[in-house]
Amino acid sequence: MFDVLKEKRINIVTGHYGSGKTEFAVNYALKLAGAGAGVSIVDLDIVNPYFRSRELEPLLSKYGIKVISSSVDSPALEVPALSAEIFSAFRNDASHVVFDMGGDDAGANALARYHRYLDNKPYEMFFVLNANRHLTKSAEDAIKYLRSIEEASKQKVSSIVNNTHMCGQTAADDILKGQRLCEEVSARTNLPIKYTIINKKLLNKKLCSIINNEVFPIDIYLKKPWEI
């Protein structure tokens, strides 16, 4: 069961493009907020212009979640103008924070700027893995990505999140394929699998019983224009 008291105060969501980092980050922030925690989400994605958590500010702020992103007020901005407000996430011990990183090592780069503020604090750094993405299909490739993200961000990944999906066409087999991949990555890196993400529409007892780690059910918030 999800227990907010067991969650770290600082949470960093990393992974390959299309792994579903933002969808997990947003659901995770909502879960923390739902459990009564004060929550900020820091959108550190400066490499991708579309499908970022800042687009969901109206929804997130409704649940009391503070969205911190660019210092320039534009959801479609593509310049690395990080807000000074991001420092508040390190200083405010009363509030949980979710860092939603850009994809790959390029996206993880933005975090390195804050490594002085992270080094002496306990944090969770999730590596979100989607076995359906062409560059993270094998354990070897996934570990290569994981290490390049660590190198660029100057931080260590602390757990793996299986988020194997196929956008609107995800089947249970996709999730289980991802589970096998994550187990292999976990065995080779000694990193635990913290969550397996399952769309609430696909959630069932049988599927959950096969998965040994905690299942994290999600709703989809970042939709394509014709899905709204």
Place this chain on the structure above:
Amino acid sequence: MSKELWKGNEAIAEAAVRAGCKYFFGYPITPQNEISEYMASRLPEVGGCFLQAESEVASINMVYGASGAGARVMTSSSSPGISLMQEGISYIAAAELPCVVVNIVRGGPGLGGIQPAQSDYFQACKGGGHGDYKLVVLAPNSVQEAVDLVQEAFDIADLYRTPVLVLGDGMIGQMMEPVEFYPIPKRELPEKNWAADGTRGKRPPNIINSLYLKAEECEIENLRRYEKYAAIQKSEVKCETYNLENAEVVCVAYGMTSRVVSNAIDTLEKAGINAGLIRPVSLWPFPSGIIAEVAALPGVKAFLTVEMSMGQMVEDVRLAVSGKKPVHFYGRTGGMVPEVSAVVNEVKRITGEEI
């Protein structure tokens, strides 16, 4: 091969490589940068060459050179960058060289913005550059179709010796969708005996040229090239229809917008309103024939063109409908995407339904 999840831009690049594209020259611009990024790492793996040019003007002239030497070559950009390339595209069309150009359209005019748009339709289909020429223009509405059309674009380019433009938008470039790379049917292609790739002492030099000092010669060349365009118009029209049976209102939309419209059609059907869709896949040659046939159907009351622009393709729809039925327009511009509910309301307005 099973399905994988690909970002539109990456998939377009991989499709080009699978079609035998060995050379890519480009200059960065959002929202299509992943194409160059992917090519930079992928092309060396197949013995090809990626080069970041100093500008879009340089990129398109590098494409001109590589194509003239007989290579399969591609460039990509987004709206303002494609504007810069227009001179080169006109030269390539005049010199009758095959190449593929990808435009991942963003809001305009000017620098505009980085959100999806379809406001480069005129530029793509009505010249763009100077002189009498045409581009074959293909407009996918999914990442899978982008993969299929990019591969076919290289064959069409080689078959007719013409530049082919793949017209996407920021959404198709940036979104993730399941994709399967399967071998697409290859066309029978003529030998590139025109390529300026060295005579090896065995033949007279091939000359790539678009300058005619005698007007008579330039006219002959243009007339001959337009015979080729007529052949393309006869054989290369691509179009999809949806729910046309019993449709009172026929929507015309291409690319991403067609997906908004088809969802609107489903919503309308539940409310007992019959609407259908004609989706041009080739924007040039434009599927005027199909639109004209549908316009002649007695059950069809009106047309509605939906675009992410102030109204560009709607002019071709009006020409095709030729006054037989009223042609309405609904568009969003500057990077805004039409909403399903707005399209539903537009159709209801036309049928006189309460909104």
